[in-house]
Amino acid sequence: MATAVATKPAETAAYTDAWAALEAQVKALKGTHLRDLLQDDDRCSSMVASHPGLTLDYSRQKATKKTMFYLHELAKAAGVQEKVAAMMAGTKINPTEGRSVLHVALRASRDAVIESSGANVVPDVHAVLDKVKAFSDRVRSGEWVGATGKALTDVVSIGIGGSYLGPEFAYEALRMDATAGAAASGRRLRFLANVDPVDVARAREGLDPETTLVVVVSKTFTTAETMLNARTMRSWLVDALGEAAVAKHMVAVSTNADGVKGFGMDPENMFGFWDWVGGRYSVCSAVGVVPLALQYGFDVVDRFLAGARDMDTHFATAAPEANLPILMGLLGVWNNTFLGHATRALLPYQQALLKLAPHIQQVDMESNGKGVKLDGSPLGHAGGPVNFGEPGTNGQHSFYQLMHQGRVVPADFVGVIAPQTPIHLAGEPVSNHEELMCNFFAQPDALALGKAAAQLASEGVPSELIPHKTFTGDRPSSSILMDRLDAFSLGQLLALFEHRTAVEGFVWGINSFDQWGVELGKVLAKQVRTAIAGVRSKGGEVSGFNASTTALLKKFLQG
Numbered sequence: 001m002a003t004a005v006a007t008k009p010a011e012t013a014a015y016t017d018a019w020a021a022l023e024a025q026v027k028a029l030k031g032t033h034l035r036d037l038l039q040d041d042d043r044c045s046s047m048v049a050s051h052p053g054l055t056l057d058y059s060r061q062k063a064t065k066k067t068m069f070y071l072h073e074l075a076k077a078a079g080v081q082e083k084v085a086a087m088m089a090g091t092k093i094n095p096t097e098g099r100s101v102l103h104v105a106l107r108a109s110r111d112a113v114i115e116s117s118g119a120n121v122v123p124d125v126h127a128v129l130d131k132v133k134a135f136s137d138r139v140r141s142g143e144w145v146g147a148t149g150k151a152l153t154d155v156v157s158i159g160i161g162g163s164y165l166g167p168e169f170a171y172e173a174l175r176m177d178a179t180a181g182a183a184a185s186g187r188r189l190r191f192l193a194n195v196d197p198v199d200v201a202r203a204r205e206g207l208d209p210e211t212t213l214v215v216v217v218s219k220t221f222t223t224a225e226t227m228l229n230a231r232t233m234r235s236w237l238v239d240a241l242g243e244a245a246v247a248k249h250m251v252a253v254s255t256n257a258d259g260v261k262g263f264g265m266d267p268e269n270m271f272g273f274w275d276w277v278g279g280r281y282s283v284c285s286a287v288g289v290v291p292l293a294l295q296y297g298f299d300v301v302d303r304f305l306a307g308a309r310d311m312d313t314h315f316a317t318a319a320p321e322a323n324l325p326i327l328m329g330l331l332g333v334w335n336n337t338f339l340g341h342a343t344r345a346l347l348p349y350q351q352a353l354l355k356l357a358p359h360i361q362q363v364d365m366e367s368n369g370k371g372v373k374l375d376g377s378p379l380g381h382a383g384g385p386v387n388f389g390e391p392g393t394n395g396q397h398s399f400y401q402l403m404h405q406g407r408v409v410p411a412d413f414v415g416v417i418a419p420q421t422p423i424h425l426a427g428e429p430v431s432n433h434e435e436l437m438c439n440f441f442a443q444p445d446a447l448a449l450g451k452a453a454a455q456l457a458s459e460g461v462p463s464e465l466i467p468h469k470t471f472t473g474d475r476p477s478s479s480i481l482m483d484r485l486d487a488f489s490l491g492q493l494l495a496l497f498e499h500r501t502a503v504e505g506f507v508w509g510i511n512s513f514d515q516w517g518v519e520l521g522k523v524l525a526k527q528v529r530t531a532i533a534g535v536r537s538k539g540g541e542v543s544g545f546n547a548s549t550t551a552l553l554k555k556f557l558q559g
């Protein structure tokens with residue numbers, strides 16, 4: 001049964017003690033280099049954790065067994081496991097919006113019982129999944145046809161933020177997977193997120209309204225960008241096929257049935273989800289399931305959900321010392337709050353994961369980019385870090401210079417053992433995938449070990465170049481090695497990163513599940529819209545803005 005807020009204030013004596021012990025650890029480790037830590041085989045083998053399909057090696061973190069002990073003490077004192085249990089039981093752990101946080105229910109098995117506000121949500125989840133399966137099967141088989149009787153082979157999924165980033169991440173990750181790729185044969189999926197008309201042009205380039213299905217994805221069905229893009233695509237369809245085409249060519253994913261109806265779409269063509277699904281945690285709801293099932297078929301999506309469920313179970317049941325999301329979350333807290341690293345990099349050595357970092361940017365920064373605790377008091381230290389990333393090896397030729405010789409940026413490397421698309425040229429010493437992975441193994445050591453001046457001197461490097469060629473090393477990272485990248489392991493990876501963010505928020509005692517910080521800009525944009533529309537319709541000058549904005553607007557309107 002869901003109850004009110006379960007989060008207890010973090011500042012118990014145990015919490016303060018663990019915090020102080022970790023601050024002492026920072027001092028104790030000051031003179032220790034990762035080079036030294038990596039020589040301790042016992043320490044290194046203790047800093048590896050596995051779950052079927054995934055291995056996490058965190059031996060290149062600037063931490064000892066003792067540090068890990070105190071981090072686990074901090075987690076215990078913060079009630080991390082209790083908070084995980086409360087989240088998964090439907091407790092309203094998002095008090096500023098009065099909501100449960102139940103993205104785990106989106107991938108729960110049919111017979112699970114998970115309650116929000118006293119009602120089991122799992123039957124509703126599976127009713128929507130069944131509806132998506134039936135619909136996507138009909139579209140894919142050509143039974144559901146467009147206004148002129150043609151099969152709908154192309155899909156444009158309109159949505160932004162959480163209604164876009166996760167689905168695009170999953171779509172890209174599976175394009176070259178043998179099973180998903182074969183299932184997508186003859187089909188195209190495009191995403192339309194930005195309100196920029198260039199994005200409209202890109203999304204519909206080469207598409208024919210007769211064979212295009214538009215999916216409007218918006219939790220609120222009020223997001224300005226998405227609604228304008230939906231109207232734009234609607235007029236593209238209507239101009240070509242007439243008003244009646246909307247019923248066959250447009251469907252919606254939303255929690256707002258009235259909004260969908262008000263837009264002129266049949267609520268029958270709507271796939272619902274619920275207020276207990278945060279936008280950035282919604283890829284396993286109809287938000288991701290509809291476009292992905294249309295492209296790859298429902299079976300592939302089902303495997304994706306099963307992978308996420310597998311990681312949920314691991315998160316809920318594994319001991320903290322062996323629990324991948326808990327370990328990663330604690331290391332995030334250590335790097336960010338105690339060692340003071342304000343950024344972290346996500347570096348998948350896998351081109352299929354090119355949209356992992358953009359998705360995790362939202363998951364993490366919208367969740368933990370907060371300045372106050374749950375009770376509204378100041379956090380007292382910086383909130384979650386700046387996240388960024390790029391697939392390797394591309395990033396190596398871009399920003400790794402800074403990571404090796406400039407700022408210290410804790411990194412998470414992700415690599416895959418079995419390639420999705422093997423290539424091994426005759427005469428080459430290694431396969432193309434092995435060449436990629438050589439870099440996955442080399443970079444963490446380069447960051448950790450560095451290269452000392454003495455070594456450069458012994459190699460005969462001219463003395464004036466030695467400072468420029470020295471690598472200080474001592475730069476932390478974790479390595480995640482996946483057996484393969486397919487729908488199941490993609491679900492595991494998604495849930496792993498979702499839960500890492502939750503663990504960090506639980507330790508800090510913040511609400512990781514609201515996002516009030518995105519509201520102010522929306523309100524101001526509305527004022528600007530009113531001003532621009534006023535000048536365009538009635539003439540005159542803009543007013544009510546500060547001098548800088550007024551001058552810029554004036555220039556824009558004159559242009």
Ligand SMILES: O=P(O)(O)OC[C@H]1O[C@H](O)[C@H](O)[C@@H](O)[C@@H]1O
Pocket residue numbers: 160161162163217218219220221222223226279280366515518
């Ligand atoms: O799905 P929607 O209601 O259209 O919201 C789309 C996105 O916009 C909001 O402003 C939030 O920043 C995101 O958390 C959300 O995912």
